[in-house]
Amino acid sequence: MPSARPSNPRSTLGHSDAVPRKLAVGESGGHLGIEIRGASLDGEKTPTKVAAEDAEEKVPFFGSRYDRKEKAWVVSLAVALKLVVFVVAMFVNDCPRKSHGDCLFRSLRRFSFQPLRENPMLGPSASTLDALGALRRTRIIAEKQKWRLMTFTWLHGGAFHLVINISSMLFIGIRLAQDCGPWRTVIIYLLSAFSGSLLSALFVQNSPVVGASSPLFGLLGTMISGLIKNWSRYDDKLAALVTMSSIAMISFILGMLPYTDNFANVGSLISGVLLGAMSTYDPKNRGVNMKKESHSYGPKVFPVSLTKFDRPLTRVIAMILFIPFLL
Numbered sequence: 001m002p003s004a005r006p007s008n009p010r011s012t013l014g015h016s017d018a019v020p021r022k023l024a025v026g027e028s029g030g031h032l033g034i035e036i037r038g039a040s041l042d043g044e045k046t047p048t049k050v051a052a053e054d055a056e057e058k059v060p061f062f063g064s065r066y067d068r069k070e071k072a073w074v075v076s077l078a079v080a081l082k083l084v085v086f087v088v089a090m091f092v093n094d095c096p097r098k099s100h101g102d103c104l105f106r107s108l109r110r111f112s113f114q115p116l117r118e119n120p121m122l123g124p125s126a127s128t129l130d131a132l133g134a135l136r137r138t139r140i141i142a143e144k145q146k147w148r149l150m151t152f153t154w155l156h157g158g159a160f161h162l163v164i165n166i167s168s169m170l171f172i173g174i175r176l177a178q179d180c181g182p183w184r185t186v187i188i189y190l191l192s193a194f195s196g197s198l199l200s201a202l203f204v205q206n207s208p209v210v211g212a213s214s215p216l217f218g219l220l221g222t223m224i225s226g227l228i229k230n231w232s233r234y235d236d237k238l239a240a241l242v243t244m245s246s247i248a249m250i251s252f253i254l255g256m257l258p259y260t261d262n263f264a265n266v267g268s269l270i271s272g273v274l275l276g277a278m279s280t281y282d283p284k285n286r287g288v289n290m291k292k293e294s295h296s297y298g299p300k301v302f303p304v305s306l307t308k309f310d311r312p313l314t315r316v317i318a319m320i321l322f323i324p325f326l327l
Helices: 047-056 069-093 106-111 126-132 137-142 148-154 159-180 182-203 214-229 237-254 262-279 288-293 312-326
Strands: 023-028 031-036
Touching: 069 106, 069 126, 069 148, 069 159, 069 182, 137 148, 148 182, 159 182, 159 214, 159 237, 182 214, 182 262, 214 237, 214 262, 237 262
Parallel strands: none
Antiparallel strands: 023 031
């Protein structure tokens, strides 16, 4: 006589907290056979399915993929410092007294600008920039004033230079700080600025130049490196590349005007690309997976790549190339 079928098939599984998605029930030799295929909780995705969906999903390059707005404080600090330095430069310049009243916007009094024939970017005089730490051959070689390698990266040639730099810094820097974190962004900013200073010092002439655009090129290089390295992960990569190229082109044009230097921009861009190859992450491994898992009601599955660097060979090669660049 066949054995009676149990009223509750779940009791034969030994798992009271699992609901089978598909059951194949049959009787053989008086025993109940149940085949379980892909058992999971209602509405919960298996790790295999989650991994497959993650592989197909792409993220926006400039989109706010994770809530990390608090990470951008370092960009706000850098912008504030740039504004303070420019105000100090205009205060020291004191155009009405030193240029005998031949100034633009004389209503600003002490903060009025030099005439356009002297500074077409609406800024201080060459002597003021030189006194505040602009880069100049005689100062670097003859007088050994090495500190100018850092100070000239905070000086702007004029108001036009300042506005374009700050706008680009906010657009690029906030996104980079959200991805890489504030302290890594500070390291990229300072190292790329110093690299640009070194290259500029090799070609600078005996007229003072400033390099406030060079750290921006370092941040741009880092973002371009991250975009290329994770090209298949983004859905708006072409638009992102065009946007960053446009910012770089505008800054290069500014570098052709008096008191600005494109050698520093080139050096910072190269170092930024190398630093980006060392420091940027696969976007799938930062924030996206963590955000998905935080809304799951089942066991959390964290990818292995969250706990280690992706593409270690690329990072090592970039580091090997970057060290001689500084030396």
